[in-house]
Amino acid sequence: MNYIEHIGKYFLMLSQVFRKPQKWRVFYESLFKEIEELGLKSLGIIMFISFFIGGVIALQTALNLESPFIPKSLIGFAAKRSVILEFAPTFCSIILAGKVGSYITSSIGTMRVTEQIDALEVMGINSLNHLVFPKILATLFFYPFLIALAMALGIFGGWIAGVFSGLFSGVDYVTGIQTDFNPFLITYAIIKTLVFAFLIATVPSYHGYYVKGGSIAVGKASTQSVVWTTILIVIANYLLTQMLLT
Amino acid sequence: MIEVNNLHKGFGGVQVLKGISTSFEPGKTSLIIGQSGSGKTVFLKSLIGLQTPEQGTIAFDGRINTEFTTEQKRQWRQEIGMVFQGSALFDSQTVEENVMFPLKMFTNESQKEMLERVNFVLNRVNLENSNSKLPAELSGGMQKRVAIARAIVMNPKYLFCDEPNSGLDPQTAIVIDNLIQEITEEYKITTVINTHDMNSVMEIGEKIIFLKNGIKAWEGSKKDIFKTDNEAVVDFVYSSNLFKKIRSVNFNEN
Numbered sequence: 001m002n003y004i005e006h007i008g009k010y011f012l013m014l015s016q017v018f019r020k021p022q023k024w025r026v027f028y029e030s031l032f033k034e035i036e037e038l039g040l041k042s043l044g045i046i047m048f049i050s051f052f053i054g055g056v057i058a059l060q061t062a063l064n065l066e067s068p069f070i071p072k073s074l075i076g077f078a079a080k081r082s083v084i085l086e087f088a089p090t091f092c093s094i095i096l097a098g099k100v101g102s103y104i105t106s107s108i109g110t111m112r113v114t115e116q117i118d119a120l121e122v123m124g125i126n127s128l129n130h131l132v133f134p135k136i137l138a139t140l141f142f143y144p145f146l147i148a149l150a151m152a153l154g155i156f157g158g159w160i161a162g163v164f165s166g167l168f169s170g171v172d173y174v175t176g177i178q179t180d181f182n183p184f185l186i187t188y189a190i191i192k193t194l195v196f197a198f199l200i201a202t203v204p205s206y207h208g209y210y211v212k213g214g215s216i217a218v219g220k221a222s223t224q225s226v227v228w229t230t231i232l233i234v235i236a237n238y239l240l241t242q243m244l245l246t
Numbered sequence: 247m248i249e250v251n252n253l254h255k256g257f258g259g260v261q262v263l264k265g266i267s268t269s270f271e272p273g274k275t276s277l278i279i280g281q282s283g284s285g286k287t288v289f290l291k292s293l294i295g296l297q298t299p300e301q302g303t304i305a306f307d308g309r310i311n312t313e314f315t316t317e318q319k320r321q322w323r324q325e326i327g328m329v330f331q332g333s334a335l336f337d338s339q340t341v342e343e344n345v346m347f348p349l350k351m352f353t354n355e356s357q358k359e360m361l362e363r364v365n366f367v368l369n370r371v372n373l374e375n376s377n378s379k380l381p382a383e384l385s386g387g388m389q390k391r392v393a394i395a396r397a398i399v400m401n402p403k404y405l406f407c408d409e410p411n412s413g414l415d416p417q418t419a420i421v422i423d424n425l426i427q428e429i430t431e432e433y434k435i436t437t438v439i440n441t442h443d444m445n446s447v448m449e450i451g452e453k454i455i456f457l458k459n460g461i462k463a464w465e466g467s468k469k470d471i472f473k474t475d476n477e478a479v480v481d482f483v484y485s486s487n488l489f490k491k492i493r494s495v496n497f498n499e500n
Contacts, residue, residue: 023351115334122294123348124323 010206016128017136017202030134038100038135038201039142043149045099046092050083050150053091054157057082062167072168076158076176081185083154089189090237092150093196096143097229101204104135105225108208109218117209132205139197147193151186188244195240196233203229247271248293248404248436253302255288262288264460265302272403273434275427275450277441280457281482287408289457290440294328294406295319306404324352327397327435329407329426333389335381335396341368342377345396352400367395371425387418391425398429405430405437411446423449444483447471456482 021027058079120127162168207225248270255263270276291297349360371391411419427450430437456464464476
């Protein structure tokens with residue numbers, strides 16, 4: 001199947017997804033379950049990686065600024081910018097594309113090959129709306145919080161790394177963080193996060209929903225979905241940066 | 247009553263169903279038999295609306311399903327119960343949640359009322375005290391019984407079963423067959439079963455339709471099937487060594 005056909009099929013899928021849920025009570029149950037599966041269960045990995053990557057960014061910046069004419073506060077400034085602009089929204093979203101994307105594809109794909117989706121359809125349920133819509137809302141609702149937490153922990157990790165390594169002082173780092181603070185950068189990061197969250201929920205759902213075959217096909221679809229979600233995140237990142245920051 | 251008229255369906259230029267016409271009566275168990283690849287599953291999926299026919303009509307009590315509006319289609323779906331070959335239970339949900347799911351989606355009953363109904367149908371399929379188990383914790387036969395309970399929980403008018411005995415031992419298969427037949431008679435459901443299990447044919451086949459290469463090659467009762475001269479049916483029925491031996495014994499006795 002060519003790419004144009006896939007894109008068309010993806011948008012046709014979305015047209016079925018964005019419908020009024022057939023039963024709000026069931027929808028809310030699914031939504032809370034998805035928030036737990038796709039959001040809360042990703043907290044640990046995101047917190048862990050953010051903290052250490054923030055530390056590494058601060059250390060790398062400190063090690064590359066050897067000139068006495070450059071103020072040490074620049075380390076905090078650079079770490080803040082790197083974490084808020086790119087690391088937290090983009091890097092964390094790519095991690096989530098791997099973790100959550102493969103989960104979504106394999107769970108929906110398994111439902112497809114074991115006829116659970118057919119069972120929903122026979123009951124008269126819009127299976128795309130029932131399975132995918134709660135996932136989209138869960139990621140759109142929860143990922144901004146997750147990314148905000150990643151920003152905070154990344155910056156905190158940088159401060160801890162500096163203090164423990166002795167490469168820069170905590171005061172210099174905090175001064176750098178407070179220097180030239182532009183609130184729009186947070187807005188920019190949140191906008192990016194929302195777009196990436198949408199991709200993380202829908203692209204793997206597409207790969208899972210239309211899988212054909214058995215367990216091997218589900219495995220292949222999982223891999224493909226992670227690859228395509230990552231590619232689309234990188235492209236969307238470039239386009240959004242061009243649109244919002246230039 | 248379900249009336250099928252001149253049903254055609256193909257995939258990628260290959261005709262799978264070639265003009266099938268038949269009918270299924272309420273309160274009776276009808277069996278669709280035939281070899282693998284004969285079009286049984288496509289026929290069943292066309293009946294339940296998972297495949298759209300290229301030509302021909304399927305009428306449910308006079309209502310043609312391809313002419314339904316969205317709302318009519320939703321109503322009609324609620325009249326259908328389906329038991330899939332692999333049971334198709336939602337593996338993240340317990341037995342109770344699986345059976346309660348259609349009630350949650352389509353009724354406004356309270357939790358207590360739904361639970362009463364769930365316990366009633368689970369009791370009907372002899373599955374008491376399994377409410378909190380997950381499908382993975384059940385045997386194949388128990389999974390089939392949960393699937394039957396889920397299929398009948400909405401009091402369907404039509405029950406469809408795709409290979410309900412596949413993967414089951416002969417004794418459990420008979421239990422499932424009898425259960426389906428009892429439910430069919432008790433609730434006056436129109437039941438259509440897709441199978442290639444000759445034991446099922448002998449147990450519950452009130453009406454049998456034999457498909458071969460997408461064509462209805464034969465139609466009759468379980469008594470007729472052992473007397474027919476139709477070569478394709480004879481080949482299929484006596485493909486089992488057991489049935490061959492029974493036949494030769496009968497011939498010798500006669």
